[in-house]
Amino acid sequence: MLTIGKLGAQAGVKVPTIRYYEQIGLLPEAGRSAGNQRLYGRKALERLAFIRHARDLGFTLEAIRDLLSLSDNPEQPCVAADAIARAQLAEVERRLARLTALKAELERMVVQCVGGKIADCRVIEVLGDHSLCSTDHRHPESESSP
Numbered sequence: 049m050l051t052i053g054k055l056g057a058q059a060g061v062k063v064p065t066i067r068y069y070e071q072i073g074l075l076p077e078a079g080r081s082a083g084n085q086r087l088y089g090r091k092a093l094e095r096l097a098f099i100r101h102a103r104d105l106g107f108t109l110e111a112i113r114d115l116l117s118l119s120d121n122p123e124q125p126c127v128a129a130d131a132i133a134r135a136q137l138a139e140v141e142r143r144l145a146r147l148t149a150l151k152a153e154l155e156r157m158v159v160q161c162v163g164g165k166i167a168d169c170r171v172i173e174v175l176g177d178h179s180l181c182s183t184d185h186r187h188p189e190s191e192s193s194p
Contacts, residue, residue, distance in 0.1 A: 050093065051087065052078070052085075052086045059097050061099075061100050074109065074112065099112055102115060105136065106136060111135075111136065115129060149183045153174075153182060157170060160174075
């Protein structure tokens, strides 16, 4: 049995995060010692490692919840898990495309800067007027904002 601190150290997850995962139901509530310390077994460590790895790959907590539910029923087909992974891959590809556009725009701004005074600075000018950008690299959530 592992205390919450040892569990966190082995899985690479901070203690408050473990408590949060318990609170939202991703991890089952831990048993308690006579001194009321949380105690975790091997299954909790494996589940926490699964969650950590999924978070490292960028899966949302809701997707992780679904994947955990699927993993709790190993005899079913994996079509749902594949769909969740494909959706995450598509999201990563969208982010990469956006980051590529951001990189290109930043490189263009820096190249156009002549190193003079702020009054003539191309970086400041482009940041002040989005229409001077060569690509639309706005974050999707900011498009609906004024």
